[in-house]
Amino acid sequence: MNRPHAPSVPASEAPEHPNQFALLGQRRFAPFFWTQFAGAANDNLFKFAFTVMVTYQLQVAWMPPAMAGLVIGALFILPFLLFSATSGQLTDKFEKHRMIRFVKDLEIGVMLIAGVGFWIDSPAVLLGCVFLMGLHSTLFGPVKFAYLPQVLRDDELTGGNGMVEMGTFVAILLGNVVGGLLVTLPDIGHASVAVACLSLAVVGRLTAQGVPVVPATDPGLRINWNPVSETWRNLKLAHGNVVVFRSLLGISWMWFFGAVFLSQFPSFAKEVLHGNEHVASLLLVVFSIGIGLGSLLCEVLSRRQVEIGLVPIGTIGMSVFAIDLYFASRGLPQPAQAWTALGFISQPAHWRVMADLALLSLFAGLYSVPMYALIQLRSQPTHRARIIAANNILNALFMIASSVIAGALLGAGFTVPQIFLFTGIANAIVATYIFLLVPEYLLRCIAWLVTNVVYRFRVQGAHHIPTSGAALLTCNHVSFVDPILMMAASPRPIYFVMDYRIFRTPLLGWLFRLCKAIPVAPRSEDPAVYEAAFARAAQVLRDGDLLAIFPEGGITRDGELQxxxxxxxxxxEQARADGLDVPVVPMALTNLWGSFFSRIEPKGAMTRPFRRGFFNRVTLRIGAASPAADCSAEQLRQRVGELLDQEGHPGSRSPALG
Known part of the structure; x- marks a missing residue:
């Protein structure tokens, strides 16, 4: 789909950097990162300290200890359901930096009220502050994810989102740990929590002052203050883009999945692992570290582009290790007294439990970061914040549903490990359904595996692929996996015009039908297929998408450019007739001929799996786009040939086979 892209920091002006951590040294990212870090830490310090206070230290007749965590959690999530739609509108209408500073001013005010609540030991006042802090997070949520696409390049989105995701979970972890420690200090515990919360709010406001000016994306928007009608409108807006909406559902499912584990850690630690409250905290530490590592790995594994091929891999890992956690939880040693954290770690029987927990959360990080980046990349800038608001609404609904379902299963007699097993199996079923609905995830996963496991794949000139609008990609045809390699190089979906005979190949034919490739036959063989192919190709360009064709008409049998x-x-010609000036992007695949998927031998392709060994280096070179008016078939062939000649040998031959 055509995606307008109007970053406030143009790619040409954004400084280059070696990795995602270097963003912390740049003003466009660092103040924002520390602002959201301080806010997430403060949310969780406040909530956990309050939960401990009403669970262990105060006797509150109208809120029993067993219900405290549920009431506080529900009250914090309630504003997401009520005000997310409104906050999305505000974020689209006003400058992002002003919204961030306003939210931080609100946080300081709430923490002043909370300080009074801790000072006088008033659960009622603190419950009101829980709701207000939920409102604070509701207002910040759309800003958080709408800000990044305006200040980061497309190739920085995955790394930036990974840093934010990692920072959020580290902040949650630190907030819970510090809140639990401070509130239990003799005599000064409640006052210490009040001071810490106010201090974090002030720090967040100071860092917010350093956030650069970021213009509004839709300043003329008229605010609809009716939360019910606007919530429905936001969900319809999100539903207008199928890939984005189903990605929202995928993210919401991840929160459902994570909420099941996070909510059951205390019971799991006590009833199954036979540990004390420090063991429950240890599980939270392991989970948070896993999420952080998975989030940071995304940029490395994706070659600094939005790689949604990691999503199915993340799903598989989440299910495998959630299911294995059930088996690892059986027959564990039971001590005379509850395990301390150190005693728990010292038992080899517990290492598998911690490994499962770390790995399922690591794969959850691989799952979530590319989805967030995809939503930011594919959403219209003018209403991106409202799409994020719709995401927050769905997240809240899914988290509430997870609590209800987990509670129902526990009430029906299921154990906590059985709930983990149920969640792992359900994750596999839901993911399969999503990937069949949106095959782009599965296709990109296959492309990622091919380019990282079968070949050592590199791309030169990826910036020549247009980030928006229609374009025609032309490439030499060396093997059956050429389309997969081209898919791996493009952050946008590509529609391929391909020889109809390829669709007869059992596995590859299914794959190309899944990616909606366009079969074409010679006019002399099948005029209907021929005309239908060009009609469909014209429609792809009219829709503003990328169209790819292999102009040689078939896979080379001698390695030379035909x-x-x-x-x-x-x-x-059809594009010009439709009034479109479509740029033409030349591409060349090198060092691929002679591999398993090419036709080097008389017997054809796919006959000797390892005839070139393992991990062959393959390169896709992408040249600058040319206006369609300046192109002819011979000129395009010459440009592709020039890209091939940069390898230092003729055609597309491998140096080894030359």
Whole structure:
């Protein structure tokens, strides 16, 4: 789909950096990162300290200790349901930096009231502050994810989101640990919590002052203050883009999955692992570290582009290790007294439990970060914040549903490990359903595996692929996996015009049908298929999408670049007839001929799996786009040939086979 892209920091002006951590040294990211870090830490310090206070230290007749965590959690989530739609509108209408500073001013005010509540030991006042801190997070949520696409380049979105995700979970962990420690200090515990919460709010406001000016994306928007109608409107807005909406559902499912584990840690630690409250905290530490590591790995594994191919891999890991956690939880040693954290770690029987927990959370990080980046990349900038608001609404609904379902299962006699097993199996079923609905995730996963496991794949000139609008990609045809390699190089979906005979290959044919490739036959063989192919290709360009064609008309049998046939010019002529000036991007695959998927031998392709060994280096070179008016079939062939010649040998031959 055509995606307008109007970053406030142009790619040409954004400084280059070696990795995602270097963003912490840049003003466009660092103040924002520390602002959201301080806010997440403060939310959790306050909530956990309050929960401990009403659970262990105060006797509150109208809120029994067993219900305290549930009441506080529900009250914190309630504003997300009530005000997310409104906060999305405010974020689209006003400058992001002003919204961030306003939210931090609100946080200081709430923490002043909370300080009074801790000072006078008033659960009623603190419950009111829980609601207000939920409102604070509701207002900040759309800003948090709408800000990044305006200040980061497309190739920085995955790394930036990974840093924010990692920072959020580290902040949650530190907030819980510090809140639990401070509130239990003799005599000064409640006052210490009040001072800490106010101090974090002030720190967040100071860092917010350093956030650069970020313009509004829709300043003319008229605010609809009716939360019910606006919530429905936001969900319809999100539903208008199928890939984005189903990605929202995927993220919400991740929160459902995570909420099940986080909510059951205390019971799991006490009833199954036979540990004390410090063991429950240890589980939270392991979970948070896993999420952080998975989030940071995304940029490394994705080659600094939005790689949604990691999402299915994350799903598989989440299910495998959630299910294995059930088996690892059986037959554990039971001590005379509850395990301390150190005693728990010293038992080898517990290492598998911690490994499962760390790995399922690591894969959850791999799952969530690319989805957030995809939503930011594919959403219209003018209403991106409202899409994020719709995401927050769905997240809240899914988290509430997880609590209800987990409670029902416990009430029906299920054990905590059985709930983990149920969640792991359900995750596999839900993920399979999502990937069949949105095959782009599965296709990108296959492309990622091919380019990282089968080949050592590199891309040169990826910036020449347009980030928005229609374009025609032309490439030499060396093997059956050429489309997969091209998919791996593009952050946007590509529609391929391909020889209809390829669709007869059992596995590859299914794969290409899944990616909606367009089969084409020679006019002399099947005129209907021929005409239908070019009609469909014209529609792809009218829709503003990327169209790819292999102008040679078939896979090379000798490694040399063949003559370009007339199909490419027919597509360009139709585009001109439709009033489109479609840029043409030349591409060249090198060092691929002679591999398993090419036709080097008389017997054809896919006959000797390891005839070139393992991890062959393959390169896709991408040249600068040319206006369609300046192109002819011979000129395009010459440009692709020039890209091939940069390898230092003719055609597309491998140096080893030359």
């Amino acid at each position: 003559a370009f046939k007339g199909g490419v010019m027919k597509i360009l």
